[in-house]
Amino acid sequence: MDADVLEEADIPAEEEGVSALPGGLGEEEEEGSEEEEITGGTELERKKQKLQKAIDKEDYERAAELRDDIQQLEAEEG
Secondary structure (H helix, E strand, C coil): CCHHHHHHCCCCHHHHCCCCCCCCCCCCCCCCCCCCCCCCCCHHHHHHHHHHHHHHCCCHHHHHHHHHHHHHHHHHHC
């Protein structure tokens, strides 16, 4: 969300976690930058663990990507 749009709506950008920096990321981390490496098990099992972590962190976009990967792996195995 652009800081100018927020300003026009009389919403301070700081309240929404948006900075005036290009891209509006402010101090937020890039997507997937802190995803932990999960070892052991099959690729399917690792993706299921990553899916649960993404859901726990409420990172639903990443969770949807992992869900799709899991469905593709299950279809290949089945």
